Amino acid sequence: MQFGLNESQEFLRDSARKFFAGECPMAEVRRLMETDTAFGANLWSKLAEQGYTGIIFPEEFGGVALGIFELILLMEEAGRALLPGPFFSTVVMAGTLLDALATTAQKRKYLAPICRGEARATVAFFEAEGSWDLADVRLTAANGELKGEKLFVPDAAIADWIIVVAQNGVFLVDSKASGVRVQPMLGMDLTRKLYSVRFDDVPGEKIGETAGLARPRAIATAALAAEMVGGMQRTLDLAVEYAKTRKQFGKPIGIFQAVQHQCADMYLETESARSAVYYAAWALQHHAPDAAAAVSIAKLYASDASRTVGNRGIQVHGGMGFTWENDLHLYYRRAKASETTFGDATFHRERLARLTIDAEVVSERGA
Amino acid sequence: MDLNLTPEEVAFRDEFRVWLQANVPKDWAEWREKPLEESFPYLRAWQRKLQEGGWAAVSWPKDYGGRSATLMQQAIFWEEMARLEAPPMANALGLGLIGPTIIAYGTNAQKKRFIPGILSAEEIWCQGFSEPNAGSDLAALQTEARLADAHYLVNGQKIWMSYGWVGDWCELVVRTDPAVPKHKGLTVLLVDMKSPGVEVRPLRQMTGESEFNEVFLRDVRVPVENVLGKVNDGWNVAVSTLMHERGAYGARLILIFKRNINRLIELTRKVQRNGRPAAQDPILRQKLAQCYAEVEIMRLNQLRAFSRITSTGAPGPEGSIQKLFWSELNQRLQQLAQELLGPYGQLLASDGHAIDKGIWSYGYLRSRGNTIEAGTSEVQRNIIGHFVLGLPRSY
Structure with missing residues (x-):
């Protein structure tokens, strides 16, 4: 048993991180968010060049045919970079839906241009x-x-x-x-x-x-939770960095346990959400009997945790965390929007209750 | 990422499963509610049986009577033990913590002298670390050992000693050099608990039972050959022991948590709330689902931690959150059980109306200790803050 990334998955993660750092720095995020659509045509064609727009789709439609776990790793990095624009809607929502439900002819017509980066x-x-x-x-x-x-x-x-x-x-x-x-x-x-x-x-x-929506929606929900984990990781990194450098009373504020323990809790929440998301991806990929429950567990935990991590991150930053120029609020806003998308923690707890307390058959088809 | 068991892991599991099914005592249910003092001979016999099958210390190297099991195999071992509701082993600290430390730091003579007795449960071990004024700040301990002839003369007091009442031997941390900074003047001694001057008193805890002891040491003579590791290097030896506290044993804990949450789900179908089964109460459903999710995440965090150790040889960051996560989760889970059971939750084992023989009132009280024992939640957060996140040391 190996619950971790293999070499090619590490390579994918590292190259995605490098790609986003180069092509989608915070200056670009801020530039795009000020536009009406937050869409950057240039950035989009670069995403397509990397193969990201076809990452999990079959090669016959121009995709790269990687697995759900690879999609999750890419989404985590996209979340860390706060990738703006229609990647989630086009690739993760519409793409997985077409891949699951459409006929071959429809996939050639609609999925293939998405893979090539020509359509959204x-x-x-x-x-x-x-x-x-x-x-x-x-x-x-x-x-x-x-x-x-x-x-x-x-x-x-x-x-x-x-x-x-x-x-x-x-x-x-x-x-x-x-x-x-x-x-x-x-x-x-x-x-x-x-x-x-x-x-x-x-x-x-x-x-x-x-009836065929269950699986693509489960994949999209897990991918969204992965993106949330990326946002949490970035918020944690920013908070820890700030706690190390910001000085009050002549000391870095991270030396105070009231601050340090906030960071420790952010870490616990981020890593726990990551464990849940990784498992959900694996369970979906392998059609595990508890895949539907795993997706709800990932989304309910990530929904609550991305909010509390955001709360803590801003609190650690003090007044600076409350300013427009600081990037934290951009992640905080994304976290709130993602929290409710495909159902918030309350929604998924009830869904999990149906799968466990009501003893329905826990299966992916029930997603 | 591959969550399927490897062929070696499957073979290990199947071999142990077959052995366990044939050997696990069938009458444990009659013994488990009895005081440990009464059931202890039973647990010794069970450990001997495991040893005869070669299963008492699977994590130990083969040369010392173990199986050199990987972490994942150890986790499988504890899962199988829990799955078949096998009794615990009598010499839990000797097998889990102190034996491995003796294997790592002991002289050949010490290994030869002590290892067989640990494996066979003929000699029960306890751990003398904490003191009244040295809890989280363990290195501040004051029990002193002065060299006199070929002996150390030990004076001081230890507290929170599990198995003190039945211990034959103790891994005792003492101060041998008061003149140097606190971490540098410590030494670990292997102490015969029957030595003159050792006085063991029960420490009654808030659950009413006495899992732990206070131990008073007055002019206790310990031969110099019973120093474990080097003189004044006791901090490293002690830390090595503490590292084992967070081992594969957690796999057993996960099964217990799973069993508890599944039991709560069963109870919600039976217990009535506002004229309907509690399973239909939307608020209880929310809370149960949250607990269920967190128990699952506890399992996943642990799997990730084990995989990290297996692939890199060092505990990864996930490992450090485990103690913090499960201890606080258990308190939430126990509180949820109380909410679910309403007035019945408070009933003690001896009350005829008690549900599940009073395990929930006991569990509620006992869980308060979880965030204190084996490193408080505050200490765990300090560890994460400093050692994982690289924040400056706060103390």
């Missing part, structure tokens, strides 16, 4: 009266046409295709089609823009049944 897509799930529970989806396709509104759709303004989860199936819509109205929703996270999307009798191409 997003997934529309949440509704006004809704939740992250599939049972709460009301929008229904009639005669292949969609009518209704979706909220909290990431990166819709720069997506070529919007994949809509309806009660009676999953449908792909051309974002330029008439009857599609995309309007910004102004969220806390400045690096990942949200939109409301109205569909007025818009034709949709059926991709698959909603």
Whole structure:
């Protein structure tokens, strides 16, 4: 048994870290977040050159065909760098969905351009009266046409295709089609823009049944939790660095146990979240019977921990942590947005309770 | 990343499983609730049986009667022990902590003299480290040993000594040089507990039982050949012993936690809350799920820690959070059991209405000790802060 990275996984992680440090430094993050879409075409084509846009997709569609664990390592590094823009929506949400549900012809048409970095897509799930529970989806396709509104759709303004989860199936819509109205929703996270999307009798191409959503959504949830771990790691690193260098009463503040113990707790929370995420990725990759539970455990722990790590990180920084120029709040904002995406800790605790207390069969298909 | 057992690990597990199924005593359930004083001969006999099968000290080198088991194999060993609800071994400290220290630091004569008795449980070992004024600050200990002829003359007091009441021998840390900085004047002595001048008193703890002892040492004569390691190098010897405290034994703890959380889940289906099964109470569901998740994360943290040690030879950062994580988790888990059981939670083992023979009232009280024993949570956070994160030493 070996619960850790092998050599090629370490190589992937290290090269991703190097890539983001070079191509996506905080100055670039801040530049992009000030734009309407947080999308950088140049950065996007570099992500594609690295093969990141096709990381887990089959080679026949131009992907790199790596495993879910490799995706998780990449997302962790993306989270550490606070990668702005549509990588999560396009590759992790839409890409895994297409990979799981679409026909071969559809994959050639939609997944292949995503792998090549030529197209972007997003997934529309949440509704006004809704939740992250599939049972709460009301929008229904009639005669292949969609009518209704979706909220909290990431990166819709720069997506070529919007994949809509309806009660009676999953449908792909051309974002330029008439009857599609995309309007910004102004969220806390400045690096990942949200939109409301109205569909007025818009034709949709059926991709698959909603029952097939469990696996791509489980993968996306684990990947999001991995990204959160990356953000936590960066927040911890910044706090420790500050505690070593900032002096008060003639000493580095990290010598005071009240500060030091905050850092120790941040470390415990970050490493524990990482363990949970790594296991979820492994369980998904190997179709383990407890994969659904593992994903919920990862997301519930990461959801709470990324918030508390952020709280502690800002507290350790004192007044500096409260300023706009300090990067901590950018991670803190992302953490809050990610906390609720695909369900917060309360949502996943209830889901875990159904899998354990109610003794339903714990299986990935129940995800 | 490969969470499947290797063929060697599977072979190890299967061999032990077969042996254990054939040899584990069937009547342990009748003994386990009895006071340790009463069940101790039973536990000695069980350890002897394990030794005869070659299973008493799997982590020890083969030359010393062990199996040179890897950490993962050790974890498998404890998991199998817990899975079949096998009794613990009588000489837990001798096998887990002190034997390995003697193997590492002892002279050939010491190894020959002491190792067989540890393995066979003929000689039970205890550990004399903490003192009334040296707890977290262990190096401040004051028990002194003065050289007189070919003996050390030992005077002082030890506290929190597990197995003191039954101990034949003790790994005792003493001060041999009061003139040098505190870490540098310590020496480890192997002390015969039957020596004149050794007085053992029970220390009654808040659970009502006496797991630990106070030990008073008055002019106790210890021959110089019983120095373990070098004179005044006792700090390194003692730290080596403490390192073993966080070993594969944690694997056993995980099984116990799993069993507890699964038991709580069973209870929620039976216990009524506001006219319905507690399993339907949304708040209890939330709390149970949180505990369930954390028990699983405790297991995963440990697997990562073991893998790190196996691949790099050194404990990784994950290892340092383990004690902090499980001790605080157990307090939350025990509190959750109390909330679930309502007024029944407080009932003691001897009460006829008690649920699960009173294990939850006992567990609730006992868990307060978890964040104190084997390094307080505060000390664990200092260790993480200084040794893992590189923050300046705070003390």
